[in-house]
Amino acid sequence: QVQLVQSGAEVKKPGASVKVSCKTSGYTFTSFAVHWVRQAPGQRLEWMGWINTGNANTKYSQKFQGRVTITRDTSANTAHMELSSLRSEDTAFYYCARYRLGATGSLDYWGQGTLVTVSS
Amino acid sequence: DIQMTQSPSSLSASVGDRVTITCRASQSISNYLNWYQQKPGKAPKLLIYAASSLQSGVPSRFSGSGSGTDFTLTISSLQPEDFATYYCQQSYSIPPVTFGPGTKVDIK
Numbered sequence: 349q350v351q352l353v354q355s356g357a358e359v360k361k362p363g364a365s366v367k368v369s370c371k372t373s374g375y376t377f378t379s380f381a382v383h384w385v386r387q388a389p390g391q392r393l394e395w396m397g398w399i400n401t402g403n404a405n406t407k408y409s410q411k412f413q414g415r416v417t418i419t420r421d422t423s424a425n426t427a428h429m430e431l432s433s434l435r436s437e438d439t440a441f442y443y444c445a446r447y448r449l450g451a452t453g454s455l456d457y458w459g460q461g462t463l464v465t466v467s468s
Numbered sequence: 469d470i471q472m473t474q475s476p477s478s479l480s481a482s483v484g485d486r487v488t489i490t491c492r493a494s495q496s497i498s499n500y501l502n503w504y505q506q507k508p509g510k511a512p513k514l515l516i517y518a519a520s521s522l523q524s525g526v527p528s529r530f531s532g533s534g535s536g537t538d539f540t541l542t543i544s545s546l547q548p549e550d551f552a553t554y555y556c557q558q559s560y561s562i563p564p565v566t567f568g569p570g571t572k573v574d575i576k
Contacts, residue, residue: 383565385512385565385567392555392567392568392569392570393504393506393512393555393557393567393570394567395563395564395565395566395567397563398563398565407562407563408563409563409564410564443511443512445511445512448517450517450518451518452499452500452501452502452517452518452559452560453500453559453562454502454514454517454518454523454557454559455502455504455512455514455557455565456514456517456523458511458512458513459511460510460511461510461511
């Protein structure tokens, strides 16, 4: 069955970087893009960016441009999201999700989420 | 960017009630509209894709309709496990993917 399993919770100081991993299984990794979405406490879902797992092309939200880097490791069927220059407002759950293209597009499977806490 | 709005922001309902949530896009998105359910502390779960198609494994009491700018999610008979927050999301013009602000459904 399709699974996306994310790395564990992180606590970081302001100004540091965090790297979250998303290990996939149960499907052909390079056939589906992976998106990253975050959710601050009590807030709506916020899209960060995506990676074409086949050719490693990426697109990022303008809000995070310059601070976020999404990569993939095809040998490990894993996608990574690194966010730099962390500030307290980056405290949130970070989710990876598989993008199913089809006739329209949808995020059909999600990781369990990784809590990143930014605190001095 | 395409902006998504939802109404109401929250509602209280009883088990067995029919519940309708609306979502509006800032421009026409054809049927490129998805609905997700999120329970506290959990990841979102895809319920409806392409405005009206039921995701595999989702109960048939959930249905979606609409096209263009206006969409609805209907739960025909609310069950205890349906108390959650519901988000719409457009996939017509990406990037960026955009979500609605959510509608919280709780127990009356």
